Each structure stands twice: as structure tokens, then as C-alpha cells.
Amino acid sequence: MTADICTTKPYFRFKRGVLTVFLETRATEKISAVKAHLVAALQAQGEDDAFAELDPARVELFAPQPDAEPQFRQLTSNQKVSECGVNDCGEIFFVLQNDDGTWEEPCVADYDADAQEMDTGY
Numbered sequence: 367m368t369a370d371i372c373t374t375k376p377y378f379r380f381k382r383g384v385l386t387v388f389l390e391t392r393a394t395e396k397i398s399a400v401k402a403h404l405v406a407a408l409q410a411q412g413e414d415d416a417f418a419e420l421d422p423a424r425v426e427l428f429a430p431q432p433d434a435e436p437q438f439r440q441l442t443s444n445q446k447v448s449e450c451g452v453n454d455c456g457e458i459f460f461v462l463q464n465d466d467g468t469w470e471e472p473c474v475a476d477y478d479a480d481a482q483e484m485d486t487g488y
Contacts, residue, residue, distance in 0.1 A: 376447060376454040380404055380427075382461065384475045391447050398443035401425045404460060424463040428472045429456075438472045 380387040387407050391400055401422040408417040428438035429452045438459060441450050452458055461470040 378452065378455070379457045381457055381459050382470075383473060393446065393448035395447050396443065397427060397441045397445045397447070397450065398422070400447060401427060401443070420462070426461050426463075426469060428459045428461070430459065 375390040375392055377388060377390045380389060387404060389400070389403055389407060391403070404427075405417070405420050405422045405425060408420060411417070427441040429441055429450055431437055431439050439451075441458070450458075459472040461472055463469055
């Protein structure tokens, strides 16, 4: 028997490196509110204190654009979720501001590339 997961709100996968956070949102929410929810989820994980003092102002969100240059489009804080052009269940990448004021580059682990290099032993 298979269980179907149904949500009544859009949800997205927020990615940074190998980390993925699943968050439900509302189509009418602004990106600034989504960033606050993301920070709260990161702080609630409790695995370490890496996100304990994180301020949503030090987080930027990017939508993927695989067939365009650049590959990522920054989402603005006053934009609504429904206006950001990302499909429900889609991926949004997040980056953090470094202590020196510069920003990380959006990136995510490429599991397909790793899988091709893996020796299964058969």
C-alpha cells in the first residue's frame, strides 16, 4: 500500500550544498516572509549552532534557470511566492552572507555525478 502525501499549500525544497529543507508556503506570502520561515526551520533543527544567530537579512533566495545565463535568478524580498516563477514542489537555492559582507555562490551537490563515480563492487 502506498501513502499519498497531499498538501494544501505550495511547498518548496530549499537547497544549499547537501542540505535540503522542505517548507510549505502560501502563494500570497512575500519572499521576505519565506526567508524568515526558512531561518526558523534552520534554527529549529538543533544539530549545531551554525544557524543560531542567523538573520533573514543575511539570506538570499535564487530560482534555478537551467537553460539561461546566469543559471540562477535572485528572488526579491517584496515578491510574492506566486510571482517568483517556481512551480509547486520546486527547488529554490539559498545562500548566506559571509562575515566580510560578500555572498556565497548558489550551489547544490550533484548526486548524479557522484553516483557515476561510485564503485558498487559488482
